Amino acid sequence: MNYSPRPPIGLCLEMCPKNERQERERDGCLHYFEIMDEQKASRAYKTQRRVLADPNKTVKEYRRPAAGKELSSPYVLRPPAVLLSTVRYLLFNVWDSVTDGDPYHLSEAYLFVFDRLRAVKQDLTVQRIQGQLGAQVLEDALGFLLCAPYIVRDLPVEVYNEVLHATQVRESFSKLIRFYKENEKNPRESEFQALLLLYDLGNLDVMNRALKLCDGVKNAPKVQLAMAVNRAYLECNWVRLFRLVRRLDCMEACTFYRHLPCSRDKTLKTLVHGYSSKNCHFPLDFLTKIMAVDCIETVSEMCTRRGLFVSLNGQPSVIFFKSLFKDIGPERHGREVLLVENKKGERSWAEVMMRECEEN
Template identity: 55%
Template sequence: MYVSPTSPVGLCLDMCSERERREREQCGRIHPFEMQKGQSNRRNYGKGSRQIADPGGTVKEYSRPAAGKELYSPRDLRPPAILLKTVQYLLLEIWGNVDEKDSSSLSLAYSFVFDRLRAVRQDLTVQRIRGTEGAAILEGSLGFLLCAPYLVRDLSLQVYCATLHSTQVRESFAELMECYSKGGRFPRQAEFQALLLLYDLGNMNTMHRALQLPHSIKNATEVRLAFAINRSYLERNWVRLFRLVHQLDCLQACAFYRHLPDCRNQIIRTYTHAYSSRNCHFPLTKLTSLIAVDSPFQASNKCKRQGLVVISGECEFVVFHKASIKDVDLEGPGREIQLVEKKKENLSWAEIMMGQEKFTG
């Protein structure tokens, strides 16, 4: 572990200090996940009821720095082992038991885990913890941050702010890369170098930095695949890009997920110019495969949305005509059965976030 000699050292051996827990009890700021068993399920629980926290299940909440306010007393800061324990608890115990088909349950869990992981990174940053222990904490946090946009895609803007979420992803990646730069043994370094390349698809600065990596990391299978996908994107070779995307595992697919709408729009525009003719009918089933959507119905909708004509019948065809295509705002990413969900196989989302190798041997 690398710790700056001038940084404070955490002394809190719980996921939340006793001082904060008591303060939040008095202010009524105990989250339902933190209440003593059974309390949050009472139907008559209201504003007049005193909230009682479960000491073993209360997790430090994120607090914004304020001028003249000392937020970072060593008694409130958690050392690396406790921060890692907190990440594991949030993913395996909280997220691992959420009903992902229930929007209210999903909303409650997302807001809680997102906020508490933000507080974890805050403790990490204040203590300037880097190296192997810092990396393990950030890797677990990033597992959640990369998967969550797929899982909470249908939640309201009040619950899931894509801009704030993306900011946390980028800051976490930046700190993780700094941890790696301190040297040490990082079993998941190649995996996360590849994830960054996929998340920052087409970013020349990210690619240039990755090209400076040690030979053993740069030539790892997952990094080479991520480089190949970036190269296909920059060359606008969409057919090759989607062929390579099929090779991604579940976590990698989640990192790439946000780029799908743009890549699909681009391939449709490319084919519209390449095959532009009112007499050229392109099989819809072939296009469905090329853009890696789950059904011809989805492919048809994407074409129609961009102004193209889809001819119905025993076989459906797309008429690529460049005079018909129109500029449209990108759709938000939707459900992906082939590219994401089937790759999860028998693992839970919590297990995907924590790292597949921990559960598959």
């Protein structure tokens, strides 16, 4: 008979255990967002002398199990309610304080929030928290993980590691789906099942699993829209794809954002093969609408870089001639006003990530 010890139950009611806070304060390992406000602009912080931790701002950092640290003591583990409040603090008090600021503080905020969310998930795993309590923590963390790539797209690779970030997204989705299976009533399940479909666009296994969901989740409008986007992608029906993408809300659009350059590149390739003729002038304004691009100038540059002839006389148009086409691959990720920022509106990014003040 196999004996499985009961998982520890977290007793730490602070965002960071006292022992860790004192240890990092002593070793000078506090983050900028964790020190006392009066020290942030002082020479003590800039010269890395001893600085004091603010107990209300210090957040437990992620530590690898192999680092020789005790990870299963109840006194260093935070219960679900504390984990939820920690995620909320990271988004509303840290992330929203800098997202409109300079790139340096944006980099610092991203690295800080990303690391502390890994620690949140670690506490969740060690305690084997399941069901709706675990789902709520992961849902809030995924809000950040799905939206952040759009916001930090221009940060250097040493700050925003796309592969590591994607790994955390996939691990979070994997755990979340297991939590959904353990609890029949999850208020936000349809929302995150739809987000998974958009994140793993074109993945037949994900599509097949979605088809087996209970009717209440499978028939939800968000899931049906995400399924339609997937079908359009698999059928290479790019006009329909972008028509559907326009209907996505802000978080859904951020989730789809990783597929945007590839989808537009495939759209151009399809049009080049379908309308290849020296005498066929394809209107640029129509092409801009088809690919849901913000302005006609951007589409003109995309075509020019691929060797296509763009005429700006009269009605701007492009000639899709196969012999001139250069396959340079997808464009770099950039700013998206139509698909993302207009849908964000006046809400803060934290409100978008947490689905607060959602517009009807």
